Amino acid sequence: MLTTDANDCVVAATITVKAVLRIAVRYSLAMILSGFAIQLKAAVVLQYHHVSDHTPASTSTSIARFERHLQLIETQGFEVVSLPTLLENFKIAGENQKSRDQFEQKKQLAITFDDGYESVYRNAYPRLKSRNWPFTIFVNTQPLDERWAGFFRWSELREMLANGVTVGNHSSAHDHLLQRLQGENSEMWRARVAADVTLAQQRIEAETDQAQRLLAYPFGEFDRPLRELVESLGFVAFGQHSGALTDVHSWQALPRFPFGGHYGDDADFVTKLNARPLPLAQVNLYDQSGKKTDAVVSEQALPTVELILADKVAALQCFGPSEVKVTQTQDRVLVSLAAPVPEGRSRINCTARHFSGGFMWFSQPLFRLPANGRWLD
Numbered sequence: 001m002l003t004t005d006a007n008d009c010v011v012a013a014t015i016t017v018k019a020v021l022r023i024a025v026r027y028s029l030a031m032i033l034s035g036f037a038i039q040l041k042a043a044v045v046l047q048y049h050h051v052s053d054h055t056p057a058s059t060s061t062s063i064a065r066f067e068r069h070l071q072l073i074e075t076q077g078f079e080v081v082s083l084p085t086l087l088e089n090f091k092i093a094g095e096n097q098k099s100r101d102q103f104e105q106k107k108q109l110a111i112t113f114d115d116g117y118e119s120v121y122r123n124a125y126p127r128l129k130s131r132n133w134p135f136t137i138f139v140n141t142q143p144l145d146e147r148w149a150g151f152f153r154w155s156e157l158r159e160m161l162a163n164g165v166t167v168g169n170h171s172s173a174h175d176h177l178l179q180r181l182q183g184e185n186s187e188m189w190r191a192r193v194a195a196d197v198t199l200a201q202q203r204i205e206a207e208t209d210q211a212q213r214l215l216a217y218p219f220g221e222f223d224r225p226l227r228e229l230v231e232s233l234g235f236v237a238f239g240q241h242s243g244a245l246t247d248v249h250s251w252q253a254l255p256r257f258p259f260g261g262h263y264g265d266d267a268d269f270v271t272k273l274n275a276r277p278l279p280l281a282q283v284n285l286y287d288q289s290g291k292k293t294d295a296v297v298s299e300q301a302l303p304t305v306e307l308i309l310a311d312k313v314a315a316l317q318c319f320g321p322s323e324v325k326v327t328q329t330q331d332r333v334l335v336s337l338a339a340p341v342p343e344g345r346s347r348i349n350c351t352a353r354h355f356s357g358g359f360m361w362f363s364q365p366l367f368r369l370p371a372n373g374r375w376l377d
């Protein structure tokens, strides 16, 4: 149940990156010459699961590839900071233009791992430690408490903490938090999910003396009630939809770039490191009857994403689980799908070119409850 977090995005993102790279080569020089400039804050959060040559491919980054990523972070001129530091700086950058400019020049990023796999302790940690680079691990606490095979131990986590690691909450049981049990009303659902997240937080605080309120949703799944619940518990929360940090997402729906499986060859990785947010004033999601909805869509859903641009963009392209239709009227962009959203997790990604030759990026996650009423691992 813990091995497929990244599966859903393989196809869509592979298409996106290939298309993006083609356009990058074609347009980068022209954009530099034309002096096209949009001031944006830019910071990315990287997400890994296993760093190993022997774990499930879809959620694993090989050791060689991980080492290559660390080299690229260095050669691309990025500074690796802890996730709390990055979030703090990102917040300050929103205050005025000067802070924004300073933040963009810093080129900071944060590295995160989900689940608490042994390979993070054995393979990723020594390599990050030797560079003195901080990172964050979002742990689900039940496997650590029950000493499951394939997960590190609390003592090993404490050893990593002594070397600059931040611990985040990934729930206790790694359930699908969107799942409503039979006969469960909203209030009962809230109480059950709050108890699970709170239990994980209590275990983390008891074992590590850290009390960060950072959460990564299991499977990257969330909707408005879940966002509101974790906000009421005081958490900043991350999904698994891709993109640079942006104010247009709520602080309980922040994006990360997931790596594993097909993701993360040199070109893909460098594109994502240098990604900036699409300049958006607003994002809305509507169902097929035109009613405003959120990240969860219902049966036979044909949602439309409405993007209100905050600035002009060039070469806007969108990709989804099926063919997408993009209509733009001045600053309003409507993105609709040709076929109903598939069951489980998918997303609509939109990119546009940036004057630097890089890409501006936005990702809208879509979650559709399968017909049998059970969310998919």
Ligand SMILES: [Zn+2]
Binding pocket: 002, 005, 114, 115, 170, 174, 218, 219
């Ligand atoms: Zn997970």
